[in-house]
Amino acid sequence: MVDAVLSDVVNKAFDYVIVGGGTAGLTLAGTLSEDASISVLVLEAGESNLDDPKVLILGQNAYAIGDPKYDWNYPTIPQHHLDGRCLFWNRGKGLGGSSAINFSNWTIPPAEDFDAFEKLGNPGWNWNDLEKYVHRIEKFQKPTQDQIEKELYTFNTDTRGHTGAIKTTFPVSTSSSLEIPYLQVMNSLDIPFTDGYGGKPCGVFHTTLTMDNETHARSYAANAYYTPNRTRSNLTVLTRAHVAKVIFADNTASEDLVAAGVEFLFGNNTSTRHVVHAKREVILCTGTVISPQILELSGIGRSEVLEAISIETKIELPGVGENLQDHQVTNLNYELDNQVDHETWDRMADPVFAAEQLKLQPNGEGMHCRGIVSMAFLPFSKFNPEESDAFFTQAETNVKKQLASSAYPGLAGQLELQLQVLRNPEVADTEILCFPGRGFYTLLGPPEPGKQHLCVFVFVQHPFSRGSIHCKTNDPFQSPDIDPNVFSNDTDLGILVEQIKFVRKLVEIDPLKSLIIREIEPGPERESNEDIREFIKLTLATAYHACGSCSMLPREKNGVVDPTLKVYGTRNLRIADLSIIPLQPLGHTQSIAYIVGMKAADIILVEKKKSEA
Structure with a gap:
């Protein structure tokens, strides 16, 4: 009807x-x-x-997020381990929900993550069962040969769905002068290029977007x-x-x-x-x-x-x-050499340039057809192999403390599965994402006009911390108390510290190194682990993935x-x-x-x- x-x-x-x-x-x-x-x-x-450009044009979600017509924008309660900061949970409001305002990344977890559902007492919720739905839901649209060669797109058609309703595709182009160097530097550290799908996403790759490659519009629920x-x-x-x-x-x-x-x-x-x-x-x-x-x-x-x-x-x-549980994220920001035009998202701050990009979108050109797609899913042991054993020992200690203070039945089984993944050098446990432009989570004001930036996002992917959501009133129009209890298990904060230290090593390797003038954030004044921890607490945000x-x-x-x-x-x-x-x-x-x-x-x-x- x-x-x-x-x-x-x-x-x-x-x-x-x-x-x-x-x-x-x-x-x-x-x-x-x-x-x-x-x-x-x-x-x-x-x-x-429906038929709203703030929904259909991928880059326009920047204007939908925070707008009460499209976004519930729930506040959390003050977070004890973030010195009382509140976070804001953006959630899609309208038909399609969050698929209407998200960043359109189409990723599939490792097989081990799906198998964990069954191990926790849910027969039929395993990789073999759930992968079938990926193939039923997705309609993967192959890139052209020119795109494959220019953008280093890697894919395996056997791991993708081809008859579903959700259309996925690679961007027509990337900011290749930044994103390809990012892939290449990762690869130089023995991090393999990967398809990213099929239950084995460990490695570095360009992900696909939920976008129709004919209309160049968002494909969503x-x-x-x-x-x-x-x-x-x-x-x-x-x-x-x-x-x-x-x-x-x-x-x-x-x-x-x-x-x-x-x-x-x-x-x-x-x-x-x-x-x-x-x-x-x-x-x-x-x-x-x-x-x-x-x-x-x-x-x-x-x-x-x-x-x-x-x-x-x-x-x-x-x-x-x-x-x-929720994924947590923060970012490092770098200033780039302005002698090279990297076509970063910084330029969208110029209203004339932004208007031009809207005109280009229907033809599959411009910033609105790009997205944020250059990512690495890595095992934790990649970051600091020499000190991994000590980190794992501390993680086990943190779990014991958590269980001692929690009467939550069944939590021990969950945390043991997470410790197994943390220790496993073959299973991806973290995400590092390259973004051509100034990052969203910053202690500074708006970027200076004409400046170009590289941002690298780092994520907690398997958080040990546990929170809660409960009604504070019987009024259905009042949002509940949201308490993600961020960093209540300190291992989550430690994982982000090690990722930031890894990224700092990463950007000292060419071809990335020669493109960067300086680190803006965390900044050279934040060198020690404690300094980095404080920076994370000041900038941390949700990755919008709560469950x-x-x-x-x-x-x-x-x-x-x-x-x-x-x-x-x-x-x-x-x-x-x-x-x-x-x-x-x-x-x-x-x-x-x-x-x-x-x-x-x-x-x-x-x-x-x-x-x-």
Whole structure:
């Protein structure tokens, strides 16, 4: 149904009510509605934002991020280990969710990261199973031979999908005068060029973008899984519908709860609650921040949290909102020799140049067709081999301290898997990303006009720290308290210190060295480990990849959903988004959100078929 209105939904009944029209939600809706015998409703709190240039033109996300039309922009609570700093979590608001405003990187984790899900108690959630979804979701578009030779694009068509709805492609061009030297210097340190996919991303490579190489526009959940299917009579999508809670049918104390529908508010009316009914299931696809909030507002969670916001406890489920993990990032900034034009993103500060780039985009030219694609996924042992053993010993000590202060059941098993990856010289555990331009996380003001910069981002990819998300009020319009508890395990901070020291060695090697005039940040005055640690605390940001707040784990290990994504204690309430991921995987997480959405559809359709047999 095209452009549903409130009367199409209120007091109506649908087989499946999907809360959240983001990356996973629209993938789920588009796949479920292929079965014409079922009815699907999607409720999205944001606007549609379809055909919007701030969404479709990749580089325009810089203007969408922070804009309340496109971005929820959630603040965290002050972070104890960042000297009280608050971080801001940008999350897509509107159809497509964060796939509509992200940086479009398409990466796939190592096989070991997917296999870890199964080791934690989730049969069927392993590399062999989940890789199949990569092939179903992706439509890889090969570069030309000229691009391959000029840009050093490496790929293996066997590791890529070719028939899916999400189009991926290499940029038409890169800022090759910077990004190719970055690849070459990495390679000179025995870091291999790699395809980056197929479960073995360890090495250095140009990643692909979620972009259509014919229109040069963003390929994302809305134009892949909704727009082509919006005329289906069994698919209804209502935007500006803010869900307040799940409604449960009456039951006896010994029975699992049955989700009968949801209450929601519409548009600017924050006082009138509407109801829509679910004949089969309610599925939350509202993401790592909001899925635990809706559970708590619905009476599912830890009783003391619910009592504090005057919500009756329907299911005691202590794992709701716990086990929160997120990738953390900071950057080094370098000033370049201005005698060479590197075509960095610095030039976009000039409004005349920026306007020219918009005109070039439809033809596949200019900055908006480039993206940030030059990355290395490396094992930790690459950074400081001489001191790796001492670092691993300290990491084990930090884990023991963490476990001694935590009553979280099942955490020990997670952290042991992470220690195994940290020690493994064959498995990627970190990310270092090259960006032609001034970095985003800086202690300085805007760059000087006419200056050119190189930025190198460094990431914590498998964080040991654990945080939480909990309601602070029973008002559904108030965002919950987000506490990523950054650096509560000091190993995460130590990993970033070693990466910064490694990058400093990297840029002293030609062909990079001859391009750089000076290091701006952290700066030569910050030389010791302690100085670097303080710089990181001042500049650290989220990488927008949070997961785990409704973890798929056994119930006795603080799980919230089982391997079929059903919420424990319910018969027909599921969660299908990144909140169910129990252990943070390496890389950029949009691909995993698509996988969760499509796998959820398969699980649901199989169960439907069995129930009808």
